[in-house]
Amino acid sequence: MSGDRAVPNLPSRDLLATSAFYARFGFIESFRDEGWMILRRGSVELEFFPVSGLDPWTSSFRCSIRVADLDELWRDTIAAGIPIGKTGFPRLHEPRVERSGLRIAYLVDPDGNQLALIAEPHTRAPCAR
Numbered sequence: 001m002s003g004d005r006a007v008p009n010l011p012s013r014d015l016l017a018t019s020a021f022y023a024r025f026g027f028i029e030s031f032r033d034e035g036w037m038i039l040r041r042g043s044v045e046l047e048f049f050p051v052s053g054l055d056p057w058t059s060s061f062r063c064s065i066r067v068a069d070l071d072e073l074w075r076d077t078i079a080a081g082i083p084i085g086k087t088g089f090p091r092l093h094e095p096r097v098e099r100s101g102l103r104i105a106y107l108v109d110p111d112g113n114q115l116a117l118i119a120e121p122h123t124r125a126p127c128a129r
Contacts, residue, residue, distance in 0.1 A: 008063035010113045011051040012037070018048050021090065021110055024080035025073070056089045056112030063115055070095055070119035074105055082107070095119070 012018040015037045019029050027039040027046070037048045044065055067073050077092055078084075085091040093106035095117075103119040 007045050007047050009047045009049060010061050010063065010109075010111070011054050011059070012048040012111055013050075013052060013054045015048060015050055018109070018111065022046070025076040025082070054111055056110065059112030061111075061113045063113070064118055065115055066118045066120045068120050070103060070105060070117055073117055077107060 015032060019027075019032065019037060019039065022039050022041075025041075027041040027044075029037065030040045030045070031038040035050060039046045039048070044067070046063075074092075074095055082090050082092050084094060086093075089108060089110045089112060091108050093108075095103055095105035097103050102121070105117040107115045107117060109115070
């Protein structure tokens, strides 16, 4: 099943505004029409669909992005002017090592979507079969 993958599908109140937000730290549009948008940064893809009545304060949409270089992505989001904070949209939560042992930062976009930015471990234990 080489080439198979899963891609997050996240809501957006305004696809143009969402595209502009993510472009600030390196995402580019690879597709957009009135009902769908695909953004790409390297091998990472995010897909968005329009939801006009979306309330970011009550949104529970989340996804995880595993990245080879969390520090680079973190620097890019900080350079884009996204604030570190506990409330408000957009915002960042600083990278830290969580109980799982993974180093994770969080990005909450203007629509309330939470992206867990996970530093990809250099080695992985083999899966049990």
